[in-house]
Amino acid sequence: MRTNQPQTICLSDYKVPAYLVDQVDLRFELFEDGARVHSVLSVRRNPESSGGDEPLYLHGDSLVLESVALNGTPLAAGDFDDLGDALVVSSVPEAFELQVVTWIEPQNNTRLEGLYKSSGMFCTQCEAEGFRCITFYPDRPDVMARFRTRIEADRDAYPVLLSNGNPVAKGDLEGGRHYVTWEDPFPKPAYLFALVAGDLVEKKDTFTTCSGRSIDLRMYVEPRNAQKCDFALDALKRSMRWDEDVYGREYDLDIFMIVAVDDFNMGAMENKGLNIFNSSCVLASQETATDAAFQRIEAIVAHEYFHNWSGNRVTCRDWFQLSLKEGFTVFRDAQFSADMGSPTVKRIEDATLLRTAQFAEDAGPMAHPVRPASYMEISNFYTLTIYEKGAEVVRMIHNLLGESLFRQGSDLYFQRHDGQAVTTDDFVRAMEDASGRDLSQFRLWYEQAGTPALTVTDEFDEERCVYRLTVRQSVPDTPGQTGKKPQHIPFAVGLLGRDGQPLPLLFSAGSDDAPVERVLELTEREHCFEFHGVSERPVPSLLRGFSAPVRVHYPWTREQLLFLMNHDPDGFNRWDAGQRLAVDVIQSLIVAPEAEVEPRLVDAYRSLLRNTGLDQALVAKMLQLPSEAYLIELSEQADVAAIHRAREAVLSHLATHLRDELLACYHCNSAQGDYQLTPDSVARRSLRNTALGWLLHIGDQQGLVLAQEQLRSADNMTDRLGALRALVNSDFVEERTQALEGFYQAFREDPQVVELWFSVQAASVRAGQLPQITQLLEHEAFDWKNPNKVRSVIGAFASQNLAAFHNPDGSGYAFLATQVCRLDDSNPQIASRLVTPLTRWRKFAPEYRVLMKSALERVRDKDRLSGDVYEVVHKSLAD
Numbered sequence: 001m002r003t004n005q006p007q008t009i010c011l012s013d014y015k016v017p018a019y020l021v022d023q024v025d026l027r028f029e030l031f032e033d034g035a036r037v038h039s040v041l042s043v044r045r046n047p048e049s050s051g052g053d054e055p056l057y058l059h060g061d062s063l064v065l066e067s068v069a070l071n072g073t074p075l076a077a078g079d080f081d082d083l084g085d086a087l088v089v090s091s092v093p094e095a096f097e098l099q100v101v102t103w104i105e106p107q108n109n110t111r112l113e114g115l116y117k118s119s120g121m122f123c124t125q126c127e128a129e130g131f132r133c134i135t136f137y138p139d140r141p142d143v144m145a146r147f148r149t150r151i152e153a154d155r156d157a158y159p160v161l162l163s164n165g166n167p168v169a170k171g172d173l174e175g176g177r178h179y180v181t182w183e184d185p186f187p188k189p190a191y192l193f194a195l196v197a198g199d200l201v202e203k204k205d206t207f208t209t210c211s212g213r214s215i216d217l218r219m220y221v222e223p224r225n226a227q228k229c230d231f232a233l234d235a236l237k238r239s240m241r242w243d244e245d246v247y248g249r250e251y252d253l254d255i256f257m258i259v260a261v262d263d264f265n266m267g268a269m270e271n272k273g274l275n276i277f278n279s280s281c282v283l284a285s286q287e288t289a290t291d292a293a294f295q296r297i298e299a300i301v302a303h304e305y306f307h308n309w310s311g312n313r314v315t316c317r318d319w320f321q322l323s324l325k326e327g328f329t330v331f332r333d334a335q336f337s338a339d340m341g342s343p344t345v346k347r348i349e350d351a352t353l354l355r356t357a358q359f360a361e362d363a364g365p366m367a368h369p370v371r372p373a374s375y376m377e378i379s380n381f382y383t384l385t386i387y388e389k390g391a392e393v394v395r396m397i398h399n400l401l402g403e404s405l406f407r408q409g410s411d412l413y414f415q416r417h418d419g420q421a422v423t424t425d426d427f428v429r430a431m432e433d434a435s436g437r438d439l440s441q442f443r444l445w446y447e448q449a450g451t452p453a454l455t456v457t458d459e460f461d462e463e464r465c466v467y468r469l470t471v472r473q474s475v476p477d478t479p480g481q482t483g484k485k486p487q488h489i490p491f492a493v494g495l496l497g498r499d500g501q502p503l504p505l506l507f508s509a510g511s512d513d514a515p516v517e518r519v520l521e522l523t524e525r526e527h528c529f530e531f532h533g534v535s536e537r538p539v540p541s542l543l544r545g546f547s548a549p550v551r552v553h554y555p556w557t558r559e560q561l562l563f564l565m566n567h568d569p570d571g572f573n574r575w576d577a578g579q580r581l582a583v584d585v586i587q588s589l590i591v592a593p594e595a596e597v598e599p600r601l602v603d604a605y606r607s608l609l610r611n612t613g614l615d616q617a618l619v620a621k622m623l624q625l626p627s628e629a630y631l632i633e634l635s636e637q638a639d640v641a642a643i644h645r646a647r648e649a650v651l652s653h654l655a656t657h658l659r660d661e662l663l664a665c666y667h668c669n670s671a672q673g674d675y676q677l678t679p680d681s682v683a684r685r686s687l688r689n690t691a692l693g694w695l696l697h698i699g700d701q702q703g704l705v706l707a708q709e710q711l712r713s714a715d716n717m718t719d720r721l722g723a724l725r726a727l728v729n730s731d732f733v734e735e736r737t738q739a740l741e742g743f744y745q746a747f748r749e750d751p752q753v754v755e756l757w758f759s760v761q762a763a764s765v766r767a768g769q770l771p772q773i774t775q776l777l778e779h780e781a782f783d784w785k786n787p788n789k790v791r792s793v794i795g796a797f798a799s800q801n802l803a804a805f806h807n808p809d810g811s812g813y814a815f816l817a818t819q820v821c822r823l824d825d826s827n828p829q830i831a832s833r834l835v836t837p838l839t840r841w842r843k844f845a846p847e848y849r850v851l852m853k854s855a856l857e858r859v860r861d862k863d864r865l866s867g868d869v870y871e872v873v874h875k876s877l878a879d
């Protein structure tokens, strides 16, 4: 924990490492009161470094140094410096072996970085800088070494001992102990190191690769979770096959392992050959996981597996390049999910996250480019910008190059850089070299922060039959960056005629056989596009498929939006037109609360509820009103109470006027036969649970009976939780209390379900006011040391229950500040992520802003503030 101001680290200061490590031999002696780590490093001077006889500098954090020796000779006190956060050996030969022994205390490690204990097992998390909490090491991703790891522990307490690579030796030791040795033939950075030791059950499977090699697949979980592994193992096999088919990537070791742990700061980690997962992101059964959880697990299993190539075989040169592996891999997992389910729905989900949360980040105090220029704590940069916007940047390259050239580019990238630590620029260069396209201006996507805005105007020249679209782009100022250059933006458009038919897009008169959709490439501040042979004023369909992560401003009338909702052949834009219409209606009620709700919105939702011809997964998405978070993001000076009131009023109005249709929708989508995870069954459950939620929102008695019956009889968690959520968000106080109690008693033994139970309450404005949230923190199932529990109560309250969190008396802010300060001492990474909602204070109306700011100042003034929280709080309070 720091007491001084943390240092800013700049990309421009990057230097190649002065020393390289070729081989690492580790021996872990694991005990209940600590662990002894013996490390032998084969080190040599880096020929690329101009550092001369620079001292050897090894990072360390919270380590007790027991001994250090060079080529077998113990070093005397004057030969090295133990600086606490580093071990410096001033005089070393060209090449040598360094032997270091350290003592660490995993059982007291509450930060969950490095080696720690979770539910009685030892496990690790080394990305980004956790390996330095295990032993002294040049802990930077451009130092890649081969690791050999021997783990020794009590045989009964820790029968399973795992590390990266392939197992090469095992045996018994004195005193009831045993050991296993693992060898990883692929050089890797230390952040990909992993170790697990515990009493775990093993689930086995195999996979035969495209070249006919048989791979052992293993999943290790606590015995109580043995029934929750099948889905992840199946998703793993589908991912392995998909990566061969779509990217030509074959798995390289003989064994691939997945371990589930309950206490984990992140979702999952792609350690070479030994992926470690947060239990909530990998364990699933029909009884305990929702459809959304199944989809998330499939995506995360795929994501971590795909990293084996995009991240592990080719890794990042430094942490500024984090998006090299994350942006590309998120793009890859999104392609995979689209192939496994509904591509349109996947695109809607990704765009929703981006527009709601990443745009907010990009407009806030922590705004940073996809390749940041500086940071204080790298753990603060595992952001939506690095991941989601980074993925959009790769997607745009894919759109610009097309499927086949993109694949040639990725092949070249993997072939050229296999075994190397490289930069985002190397990635773009491979794409350029394979395609012959110039992406120099495109690189600005990596350098400039902020969400570009496109302002579109149009003119129709009836006489000449010419329709003209003018597009102006601007990139807003962000902290430390002003006066930005125009970016290279792929802008997919179509035009619809009066009858709803797509019009051909002719750039010049007379040509025929024109496409009905074009990707316009924007590179200047302003472009004007002329479309010829247009005989009537068309309705433009802009940014189809969300072809770039930008905001689009065009003055669509409500009439036009209704038209697009019904006719746009682009599913994404059909959904988007409905969202824009609903936003417009809600916003008009914010300004004039007594105004009438647009009757055409009711009609539009009615026809959606009755439309059985359209993809039901899309209908289910179209029925969701824009979230409060999105409405806040769209406001200049958000008045949360007014937004909440207006949105609730629209929801009540719709539900009241569509009651019969909702009941019909509920019944016609009722469960049929066994539970299935097909897109169609998922859509049906989504539709019926949406209908149920709306009915209970207006206090419908018949809805109440249906919800209680569904809660009783459901054979899956989606329907059970759907019913519970509907009840929790209703005014049936007694019934919801009973439902919550019954649900808890039924699932109290299952941590993942208890987390759902916490978050359903914490996210509800009816069940999750501050006194109730405070009670949840006192609940027997709540655990401050478990990040999932913290997120499911405090995180859900502050990021989803917005009306309660933004209580005008400031109590929600004060509460969050208190919890952040408390968590800062034990787990700064989690504290730093939790404080985010307060950092957006400038976005809100003055009465909120003042209170948010003062809560932030309270956090700033805490004693011994961690570097993680320091950076976020100071940046968000800066002028």
Ligand SMILES: [Zn+2]
Binding pocket: 303, 307, 325, 326, 329
């Ligand atoms: Zn990742």
